Amino acid sequence: MTPWNIVGMAKVKGLDVIALTDHNCARNLPQAMLAGRAYGVQVLAGIEITAKEDVHLLAYFADTEAAVAFGEEVYTRLPDITNRADLFGNQIIIGDDDEPVGLAQKLLLNAIDLSADEIDAWVCAAGGVCVPAHINRGANGMIGALGLMPPLPRFPVVEVCQQLNCSPDAVKGRLILHASDAHQLADIAEQGFSLDVPAPTAKHVFDYLKQR
Amino acid sequence: MNIQELAVLLNATIAQEGEDMTMPVSCGYVCDLLSWVLAHGQKGMAWTTVQTHVNVVAIAVLMEMACVILSEGNQLDMASLAKAREEKLAVLVTAKTSYEVCGLMMRAGIAPPQA
Known part of the structure; x- marks a missing residue:
């Protein structure tokens, strides 16, 4: 998966807005944004952070620079353990022309x-x-790691895996997002989830989440 | 063995006193996945974990456990400690690993949870 073929696939699937949220690294966002502009797909800048409880958290940002800067701080906070590509795969950073320009050294x-x-x-x-x-x-997932969701008003927006059962109590009163959680191109979902936003832009989606 | 004696056995500091430190420990357990503990916790249990989220306290209270043992020197954060104080849940902190804690508890005759 590269930023360009991810966004390209999103275009093929007819998606209006996608979010790119690499694990503990935001260095592929700039190319995803370029690809988004080239293909006419709105890209919401994000990152998926692993908390010390092993809970995965998504962070979304209104602008790419803020997301990239935040991503660098997240990366700094990772333990100094080098990735082993033979075990965990390559952690490639993509530059212009969809070409690799480097690797994230730490295990993400x-x-x-x-x-x-x-x-x-x-x-x-x-x-x-x-x-x-x-x-x-x-x-x-937060329910698995922490046993139950922290009570509202904490985490008013949650992402729920559609393929698995979810306790109604855990999501009561919260805005539910569904995502494909695609780790391979073929996993990118087709249209099927919508939000009531004024226009299908990343900014509107961000604002919609932010105001919750 | 009661909670006070367990603290001595584990060379643990008492981060928070329980309602009754002479309460007997019924069984020992180790797990860091809180949903798992919710499903398998028992009354009177001494539960060892490295997790420090406030839900650790909530689950231990819900299951009427004897105490929580934080291994490898992990400390509750302020919110969790305040909750433990409010609920009068005994919280022990030891420098030992969970592995050592379990070994010591087993050797002292503390049983595994009942199936």
Whole structure:
């Protein structure tokens, strides 16, 4: 998967707005934004952060620069453990012309040294929106790792994995997002999830999430 | 063995006193996945974990556990500690690993949870 073929696939699938949220790294966002403009697909800048409880959290930002800067701080907070490509795959950074320009050296699978609550506050302070990812999916979902969702008003927006059962109590009163959580091109979903926004732009989606 | 004696056995500091530190420990357990503990926790249990989220306290209270043992020197954050104080849940902190905690508890005759 590269930023360009991800956005290209999104175009083929007829998606209006997509979010790119690499694990603990935002260095592929600039190319995804360029690809978005080239293909006419709106791209919401994001990152998927692993909290010290092993919970996965999505952070969305209104602008790419803020997301990239935030991503660098997340990367700094990762433990100094080098990726082993033979075990975990290459962590490629893509530059112009969809060509690799480097590798993220640290293992991006790791958790940073902050709790889910601390990350939520940090993302908010940086102007972003923090959304627990696939809350109903095993050890890396908030329900699995923490046993139950922190009560509202914490985490008013949650991402739920549609393929798995989810306790109604866990999502009561919260805005539910569904995502393809695509880790391969073929996993990118077709149209099927919509939000009531004035226009199908990344900015409108961000504002919609932010105002919750 | 009661909670007070367990703290001595584990060379643990008492981050928060329980309602009754002479309450007997019924069984020992180790797990860091809180949903799993919710499904398998038992009354009177001494639960070892490295997790420090406030839900650790909530689950231990809900299951009427004897105490929580934080291994490898992990400390509750302020919110979790305040909750433990409010609920009068015994929280022990030891420098030992969860592995050592379990070994010591087993050797001292603390049983695994009942199936």
